[in-house]
Amino acid sequence: MLYREAGEFKSTYRADQAILTIRQDRWFMWALLVVAFLVIPLVSSEYWLGTIMLPFLILALAALGLNVLTGYAGQLSLGTGGFMATGAFAAYKLATAFPELHILVVILMSGGITAGVGLLFGIPSLRIKGFYLAVATLASQFFLIWMFNKFGWFTNYSSSGVISAPPMSLFGDNFVTGPYATPEAKYLFTLTLVVLFALMTKNLVRSNIGREWMAVRDMDIAAEIIGIKMLPTKLKAFGYSSFLCGIAGALWAFVYTGSVEPLAFDVNRSFQILFMIIIGGLGSIMGAFLGAAFIVLLPIFLSNAPHWFGLNIAVDMISHIEFMVFGALIIFFLIVEPHGLARLWQLLKEKLRLWPFPY
Amino acid sequence: MHERKLGEVVLRVEGISLSFGAMRVLNNISFDVRQGEIRSIIGPNGAGKSSMLNVINGVYHPQQGTITYRGVTRDQMKVHHAAAQGIARTFQNIALFKGMSTLDNIMTGRNLKIKSNMLQQAIYWGKAQKEEIEHRKKVEEIIDFLEIQAIRKTPVGKLPYGMQKRVELGRALAAEPELLLLDEPMAGMNVEEKEDMCRFVLDINDEFGTTIVLIEHDMGVVMDLSDRVVVLDYGLQLADGPPDEVRANQAVIDAYLGVSN
Numbered sequence: 001m002l003y004r005e006a007g008e009f010k011s012t013y014r015a016d017q018a019i020l021t022i023r024q025d026r027w028f029m030w031a032l033l034v035v036a037f038l039v040i041p042l043v044s045s046e047y048w049l050g051t052i053m054l055p056f057l058i059l060a061l062a063a064l065g066l067n068v069l070t071g072y073a074g075q076l077s078l079g080t081g082g083f084m085a086t087g088a089f090a091a092y093k094l095a096t097a098f099p100e101l102h103i104l105v106v107i108l109m110s111g112g113i114t115a116g117v118g119l120l121f122g123i124p125s126l127r128i129k130g131f132y133l134a135v136a137t138l139a140s141q142f143f144l145i146w147m148f149n150k151f152g153w154f155t156n157y158s159s160s161g162v163i164s165a166p167p168m169s170l171f172g173d174n175f176v177t178g179p180y181a182t183p184e185a186k187y188l189f190t191l192t193l194v195v196l197f198a199l200m201t202k203n204l205v206r207s208n209i210g211r212e213w214m215a216v217r218d219m220d221i222a223a224e225i226i227g228i229k230m231l232p233t234k235l236k237a238f239g240y241s242s243f244l245c246g247i248a249g250a251l252w253a254f255v256y257t258g259s260v261e262p263l264a265f266d267v268n269r270s271f272q273i274l275f276m277i278i279i280g281g282l283g284s285i286m287g288a289f290l291g292a293a294f295i296v297l298l299p300i301f302l303s304n305a306p307h308w309f310g311l312n313i314a315v316d317m318i319s320h321i322e323f324m325v326f327g328a329l330i331i332f333f334l335i336v337e338p339h340g341l342a343r344l345w346q347l348l349k350e351k352l353r354l355w356p357f358p359y
Numbered sequence: 360m361h362e363r364k365l366g367e368v369v370l371r372v373e374g375i376s377l378s379f380g381a382m383r384v385l386n387n388i389s390f391d392v393r394q395g396e397i398r399s400i401i402g403p404n405g406a407g408k409s410s411m412l413n414v415i416n417g418v419y420h421p422q423q424g425t426i427t428y429r430g431v432t433r434d435q436m437k438v439h440h441a442a443a444q445g446i447a448r449t450f451q452n453i454a455l456f457k458g459m460s461t462l463d464n465i466m467t468g469r470n471l472k473i474k475s476n477m478l479q480q481a482i483y484w485g486k487a488q489k490e491e492i493e494h495r496k497k498v499e500e501i502i503d504f505l506e507i508q509a510i511r512k513t514p515v516g517k518l519p520y521g522m523q524k525r526v527e528l529g530r531a532l533a534a535e536p537e538l539l540l541l542d543e544p545m546a547g548m549n550v551e552e553k554e555d556m557c558r559f560v561l562d563i564n565d566e567f568g569t570t571i572v573l574i575e576h577d578m579g580v581v582m583d584l585s586d587r588v589v590v591l592d593y594g595l596q597l598a599d600g601p602p603d604e605v606r607a608n609q610a611v612i613d614a615y616l617g618v619s620n
Contacts, residue, residue: 013495014488200481207480207487208466208473215456215467222454225416226534227442227471236477283458 003352019202025349036191041184050183052300054256057187057194058248060292063276064201064285065244070274071282072205073237074217075125079137080245080273082144085265086114087246088253089154092260095166096156103168103176107193107250114246115239117144122238126231141267148262155260162261165254177254186255193251197244202285204240213237214283279333281342290341294333299326363586366394368427369570370538375414375424377407377594384410385421386594392538397564397571399581402591403614408574409451411591412540415572416441416448428538443471447536449527451543451574457516461507461526464515465498468533501529505559521552528559532567539563541573545580553580560584582606590614 003024010016020026040053066080090110094101101109121140128136148154155163167178175181176189204210212233215223224230253260272295280291302322306313313321337344371391377384385407392398400408413419415426417436425432428444436446447468456464473494475487502511505525510518515526524544531539544560545553557580563569575581581588582602590597590605592614598605605611 013492013499017488017491017495203483203487204477204481207483207491208470208475209477209480211459211463211467212470214459214463215470218456218458219454221418222450222456223467224438225418225442225448226468226530227439228467229439240477 003349003355005353017206019206033195036195037188041187046183049187052297053187054183054190055252056292056296057190058251058256059273059276059296060289061194061197061251062245062248062273063280063288063292064198065241065248066273067277067280067282067284067288068201068205068213068244069237069241071277071284071287072210072217073213073234073241075122075234075237076130076134077137077241078134078267078270078274079121079140079144081265081267081269082141083114083118083242083245084249084252084269085144085148085262086117086242087111087249088260088265089148090114090246091250091254092163092165093154093156095168095254099166103170103254106168107247107254110250111243111247114249115243118238118242118245119235121242122235123231125234125238138267138270141270145262145266162259164259168254177258179258181255190251190255193247197247198285198289201240201244205285209233209236217283275330277340279330279340281340284340284342286345287340287342290345294341298329302326363396365396365586368392369394369429370415370572371427372411372415373425373427375411375421375426377410377414377419377421384594385414385591386596388424388589388591388594388596390589390596390599392570392572393586395564395568395570396586397560397573397584399573399575399585399588400591401575401578401581401588402597405593406591407594408591409542412448412542412572412574416446416540442534445534445537446540447531447534447538448540449524449531449542449544451546453520453523453527455515455523455527455530458514460512460514461518461529462495462498462502462511464526465501465529465533466494468530469494469497471534498533501532504532504562505529506555521548524548524552524556525559528556532563535567536569539569539571541571541575543574543576545575545577553577557584 003022005022008021008023010021015021020029041049044053062080062084065083066077069075069077087110090113091106094106094109121137124136125133165177167175167180169175170185170189173180174185176185205213212223212228215226215228216230216233220230249265252264257264276291276295277288278291279294280289281287299322302325303318306318333341337347368391373389375385375388388407388411400411402408410419414421415436417438417440420435425434426436427433428436428446456467459467473490475490479485480487502508505528507522507525507529510522510526515523518526528541528544541560545556548556560571560573561584564571573581573584585602587600588602588605589599590608590611597610597614598608
């Protein structure tokens with residue numbers, strides 16, 4: 001009744017090809033952006049911004065990267081953590097070797113370096129498919145983390161092995177990394193980048209390159225016969241995906257934790273991000289965000305829920321229950337909708353279009 | 360039926376032999392395709408018809424023989440080369456991109472004509488958008504031609520079989536091919552759908568001047584549509600000529616009806 005497309009006529013292809021073609025969707029998106037940019041920084045505590053919203057946004061960016069590769073181009077990857085680590089170490093080396101570089105330059109360049117590494121590990125994808133490719137990318141995960149631990153050059157020969165990100169500012173005193181940075185500044189900086197990259201990714205997947213990726217995913221032989229070249233198309237997916245993952249890694253190390261350590265990017269991180277896109281929805285921009293929200297926010301909700309309801313349960317008990325409920329919910333969602341939360345969202349919108357009538 | 364004038368030879372295959380291991384799929388096949396004609400390849404199951412199309416657009420590489428397309432003689436075609444040179448095809452078992460809409464499937468058919476690079480597409484405003492709109496217009500013309508306006512935004516996985524065949528034809532047409540290879544476009548269709556498909560094939564040939572190589576089992580369709588027919592059986596070429604001549608050929612009759620030895 002409120003949400004419908006009836007009466008909205010489009011007289012140009014330009015309008016018909018817009019990202020959100022239904023008026024209510026556009027209102028919703030603008031409202032969401034206003035909430036994200038204005039309301040959340042104003043009403044949230046430092047704890048919420050710094051330890052919940054930040055990792056959520058950064059992991060959503062990494063999930064976006066993996067979703068390009070796995071969800072759109074159909075190349076299964078377990079190397080996300082390794083690529084994030086590459087981004088983090090590239091940013092660290094750049095920021096320490098060239099201290100005069102601007103933070104945005106450092107972050108974009110580290111994304112670029114990671115894209116290069118991603119291209120290298122993407123070459124086998126021409127020959128290997130599916131689960132076998134996953135194993136090949138898993139090798140890249142272990143190799144990259146081993147390399148960062150093994151060679152002191154990456155950590156500038158720090159004896160402790162834990163290295164901290166230098167304080168860097170956007171302009172003047174507006175620090176976004178290091179001890180002087182406020183959680184609000186960190187949050188807004190990360191949010192801006194994530195929103196821009198999400199928009200960029202959406203543009204790519206609705207253009208020719210996105211169609212080529214999906215064509216390779218759905219039927220590679222037919223894609224080849226209509227003139228799509230396999231290797232460049234797959235490599236573009238690997239390159240862009242690792243570009244985003246590298247930026248996510250750099251943000252994680254510089255803006256979120258403030259320290260660069262390989263342990264934060266181990267194979268568990270790769271699995272975590274893969275679960276995000278499976279639960280959120282493969283081949284969907286929205287899905288990357290929903291999946292990241294599910295995986296990051298739900299455990300926090302679960303560990304706090306007994307407290308809110310006035311239940312007094314021992315801390316270790318809570319963490320056990322948390323694991324069980326979390327696991328059960330993942331199974332529940334995958335049974336209800338194997339195509340992820342993004343698909344549930346879409347179904348909800350389809351129902352809303354007809355509401356209050358059943359069909 | 361009015362007398363059709365056929366143009367020059369656009370494609371000539373000569374002495375093509377293809378085998379997989381000890382299995383001989385094609386044995387010394389030679390025929391040509393003339394500009395603007397509808398050329399059919401017929402034969403019983405396993406005769407090597409689809410393999411012949413695969414040789415023409417470079418999926419299979421024959422061990423012997425040459426392929427001359429637009430004046431250039433090669434030992435084998437390469438897949439992307441064939442696509443870039445204006446050869447498009449449809450498949451016997453539908454090979455659409457199931458997760459994409461009808462519109463996106465047909466738009467993908469125009470991928471070789473899109474010039475904007477990845478960065479321009481990421482920014483979208485400007486060249487990439489202009490191109491998207493330009494190609495959308497072409498795609499809408501194809502959608503109108505094939506009468507599939509109602510399903511343009513439906514994911515093709517949800518479409519009925521006959522419609523999927525039509526979308527696949529649309530994807531091939533989107534490349535504006537000079538030579539269109541159709542692998543059993545009417546298989547599994549009811550009479551009405553077959554009539555529609557025949558009309559499309561004739562219109563494509565007539566309006567766009569596209570040369571068509573057609574594999575089909577329905578003899579009525581083949582005899583009505585084709586200018587010339589090649590008959591294959593177990594990888595051997597049995598006959599080649601106008602429909603009436605082929606129909607009267609004893610070897611062809613034997614292959615289809617069997618002979619008592």
